[in-house]
Amino acid sequence: MENNLLPFLPMLYVAWSDAILDGPELEALSQKMQDQTWLSPPDKQVLAHWMDPDRPPAPGQMQLWLKTIRESAAELDEAPRQSLAELGVQIASIGLTNGERCLSPESCVALEQVEEALGIVSAEAVQSLIADEVRPLRPLLEREAPSFNIDAMQAILDRDNPDVKNGTRTILTEQIFAQRDFESLHDHREATLAWSRHLADHGLGSLAYPESVGGKDDMGAYLAVMEMIAHHDMSLLIKFGVQFGLFGGSIALLGTDPHHQKYLRDTGTLALPGCFAMTELGHGSNVRDLETVAVYDKVTQEFVIHTPSEQARKEYIGNSAAHGQMATVFAQLDIEGERYGINAFLVPIRDKENTVLPGVRIQDNGHKLGLNGVDNGRLWFEHVRIPRENMLNRFADVTPDGEYVSDIAGESKRFFTMIGTLVGGRVGIGLSANSAAKNGLTIAIRYANRRRQFGPPGEMETLLIDYQTHQKRLMPLLANAYALDFGLKYLTERYVNRTEADSREVETLAAGLKSYSTWNATRTLQEGREACGGMGYMVRNRFAALKADSEIFTTFEGDNTVLMQLVAKGRLTDFKKQFEDSAAWGMVKFVAKQATRSILEHNPVSVRRTDPDHLRDSQWHLELFHHREEAMVVAVSQRLRSLIRQGMSSDKAVVEVQNDLVAMAHGWVEFVILQQFLKGVDEMEQSAEKEILAKLAQLFALSHIEKNAAWYLEHGDLSGAKSIAVRREAEALAKELSGQALYLVDAFGIRDETLAAPIGLRG
């Protein structure tokens, strides 16, 4: 900006900031500015442009002004409190010899007269302009030097896609993404759409699509982008995910080449905004029983999409209330009265002018607890006709004369194959939830290294991070975030490289890690908010949005409790298979017995050892996790078998042991995460990073052993004294790690512009 215009900056910002001035008032103000005799003609031209009532400045422009003002004000010893003009003059005078001012006293008076034309209470305006703590109030206190290289650690976390991650991080610092407050639901949604378009313009929307339609065929890169967006804004994440992941993904994975050629390019550029219309009011988790029908009309070779009841309306459909023009609709296929199960169909819902098409009814879901940048809505179809070609026919098709054809024989297998391909959404949510958790940890841990409270009389108050309760609250969650990072990378890799042979296993993994990660994020953000006290309650410190937006992660893309039962089912199937494969019953009994034998029987010494070397031994940790998981599978299987033998239906029996199933699924997920974390660390060459990662793995293990201590004690795997020793060792480890916590969150690589919480900035 021209230096001559700097004195106007505070007034310019205030004039536009709250839409307090109407057209004529803006014109009057602009005229006053033009009257300033000390301005050059080009300066006046720029000013006139900025004050044009018909062309308000873009939000990005406004943010830039604000940033300039605040950064400049921070450089002043004491920013003036009474007038915007004086603030402007002082900002413009920065860098001049001490005491010198950029304007003559006469010009200053003239400038003050401009401010009068603005007609607002200047002192208040100055306050809200500069005093809103965009900069952290207190410096971070580094209690000890980093024991490892932060960049090297970030490189470890970024190892899957370093360039995509850094590229996305940089894009997200562009001015367009700086706005965080919205006047209305409408503004929030439009901004979120504009952001999504911006990301699409950068080519990020089509990364996972085939190269033939402008994509890069790189699902891993696409997921890395989601992981980064989640650090910034979760409305954007979901809008982006619905458009490119769910809608585009359904075309890519359930459709065939003609669909790809016809729709995917426009989907990737957001020329064709779309929805993923699966969930129905009466059928949230139970997709297989949803009621929308697609009746094939042989005469016209069309499908007739219809909502037969109120329970069958499509519900919470993202991108539908305002922007979607097409929807992938999941419906029961009906050919001449015969039902052929759930299939997916592309149904236009709005025309290019965004007018809702005949037969389609859309209602806005309205305000939600969070994610209000996403336009969720309800959809009803009243005998809407679509051409036969709009059926996504990768797994099944209907011939022109109404024959249902599929390479997959059973309806059940077909359904699960179809649903299974869509598991990418769960991978993305798992990754995103961990990003949200990392944001919360970064804010809370930095705040804990700034904030002091209470302490010995006469001394400086104690830093929050030095309190044992604070360490217990945050350090195990920091370990979880690191552990999950390894677990989720393993899932991503398995997902990206999945084959038909291991697809069920990948689904189990995705269900388990999505649940663990989203529950962990909810808990981390709750603890993080509480750890920041009243500061955590202020919207500008970001917990409000982080908590509210991520709240639904435990529900959508599969309700966690339902998913954990899916995991349990997967594990029981594996166990049964082991049984089928082994020739003799006796063998099974032996395996089962081995699993349920306590560690005590295996190794009576290890149950009692309480020395730190042993307590931190990762082989012991892994053995304990593994043993528990196996023993739980065996125990639940035996309970189920016994209930069924007593004459209970298997459905009833499953409900009867449901809590055990969920506990068993938790045990398995925890085992997988620890296993992958340890494997990752083992494979690294010796380094300071490896060393501290190993400590994080120890804390992850010990805090989970502590959480599950009752089970281990019940089964004789821990003595009472050892259980207490585990708790003490976890405490000691948490204390050890607390001095490095600041650097461990730095390594998450969240830019200050993205984190945006004043109390949590690196500064």
Place this chain on the structure above:
Amino acid sequence: MENNLLPFLPMLYVAWSDAILDGPELEALSQKMQDQTWLSPPDKQVLAHWMDPDRPPAPGQMQLWLKTIRESAAELDEAPRQSLAELGVQIASIGLTNGERCLSPESCVALEQVEEALGIVSAEAVQSLIADEVRPLRPLLEREAPSFNIDAMQAILDRDNPDVKNGTRTILTEQIFAQRDFESLHDHREATLAWSRHLADHGLGSLAYPESVGGKDDMGAYLAVMEMIAHHDMSLLIKFGVQFGLFGGSIALLGTDPHHQKYLRDTGTLALPGCFAMTELGHGSNVRDLETVAVYDKVTQEFVIHTPSEQARKEYIGNSAAHGQMATVFAQLDIEGERYGINAFLVPIRDKENTVLPGVRIQDNGHKLGLNGVDNGRLWFEHVRIPRENMLNRFADVTPDGEYVSDIAGESKRFFTMIGTLVGGRVGIGLSANSAAKNGLTIAIRYANRRRQFGPPGEMETLLIDYQTHQKRLMPLLANAYALDFGLKYLTERYVNRTEADSREVETLAAGLKSYSTWNATRTLQEGREACGGMGYMVRNRFAALKADSEIFTTFEGDNTVLMQLVAKGRLTDFKKQFEDSAAWGMVKFVAKQATRSILEHNPVSVRRTDPDHLRDSQWHLELFHHREEAMVVAVSQRLRSLIRQGMSSDKAVVEVQNDLVAMAHGWVEFVILQQFLKGVDEMEQSAEKEILAKLAQLFALSHIEKNAAWYLEHGDLSGAKSIAVRREAEALAKELSGQALYLVDAFGIRDETLAAPIGLRG
């Protein structure tokens, strides 16, 4: 409303609802209405009044119209979807002989022409008018008949103040309280102020004040009002609590009669809106070290109130950003350079025209995560002078010539006496948090009795309440809410009747129950939201506000983690006192040894008994809770003593055992709650209500034994098999209670108008 005007109702509501019409358009529409030949002159007059562009209908009026429309529409077999006029005619025709209509066909056509003047898409308007699920979508399914009398149960819960509670419930159904959505922060705050005034007009603000100033001297009644307001809206609760409880309470409890006479009447009517300015930016929990100073000027006999640093600004002060005219300011008293610790002063901050007074600076805290109806702000004082009489001088005073006088000798004791009197806020928050938890339980349990998902093939899907995971999720929390109800009533009674002798004990109790209740509410609302899935995420189903508004309860009125340390300190002091009182060291050792001996040593049989009779035996439960609490006190004392003997300072030693202190405090609070619950049930005469309450107490006990199982196992108080049996018994109890859950939440007595969540209405 006149029956003749009913046909206009839908149009009237839509015309005003979104401010879509401007003045001339409203006039044109009004003219069209006046042209209806079938209307009588008085009817036309009423219509003209309702359509007056200069006098928009009050929100209450609008709500009433909407209620009438929706309730009427619900009575129609099939409400029309295409026209507001037709909807109006059908509403007006309800009750007429089948098929008869209130208007002639000609008049109907004329009415449709009015609708054309409205100029909106009628079908959409009709939809949003009647289809917004204000009524529950599905009926509640009562799986079994109530085993007890719901009214009798409500009477048990209301026993402390039945009339006040029912009176407040009824007041809160008045139209003024129906509005829940606000265009802006400003509107929300103004509405909250108006609601507070309305409650004050009903005399609820001054209930706790002396009769001499218009009060009823009834703290119990005041707390009962808070408990009821919390069911409705927590912004109102806090606005009300800040004004009448904190500001008024500080005058009543820290001031003397002249202050009462001068200020309390206006405080109780809200003629004098005030703030409670204790917290400072740098000193949230650590009140004793706050920095604001009050320097006594002997010459003018004034105090000079001053904010010496940015850290000393008063922060998050409720009622200060918009409405407060006076503040109770806590400051370090300074007389001629000598410090006399924290004292409280009445400082005017705004004049009657609401202009901020000279020397006072106020900044808006802006948007918070929740409670946005409360105007929190920051306050700075620049050498503000107040007369000597404005010192609240119940516990200490300054004579005109600058002598500090007090009946309480030590500064520390004075400080804690003063702070101790303010403990009522914690009692109120504890009660309110349980009200919020009850709201969440009511919504989630009713939804679980409506919603079906999955189930055996060919059968009806299973009700959520019949899933074991759902029972485990909600039933122990239902038991907690009941248990807390008894615990909090005990606290309230102790608080209301406290004397100097037991005031410290009451403070410990308040700190512990406030923490338990607020953490429990946070957890209950989280589980409740998740148990309602996507429906729980919709703002209209209330979890958004319940969660966000109550989120800060764990932080304000004392951070929970800090309060739990206060509890622990109280318990350690008691233990030490026991030691001082007993003549011989040997005696102490004996007591300590008794406490730490495991139940096994006391009674080897009971450690292994796993029959249901024993597992549900409340004497055994109480013994177990009590034993654990005592043993923890002894263990922590010994750890502390040993650390100090090793040469550690006592401050450091306390930090070293902080986690144990907090765990011990939890153990004590749980013991007190169970004790009071059992005592309450024991004292009742035999009845069906007593029977089910006893079951709830069993579930409370068993679920807490399960939670603390590791400790009991570590200390030999449970065998492994018994620990597993406890888990199974809790499962069985949860299932037993799930059939009665619907009636147990009915007994909370939350009116449908207050609960307002469509999925949670009794209907």
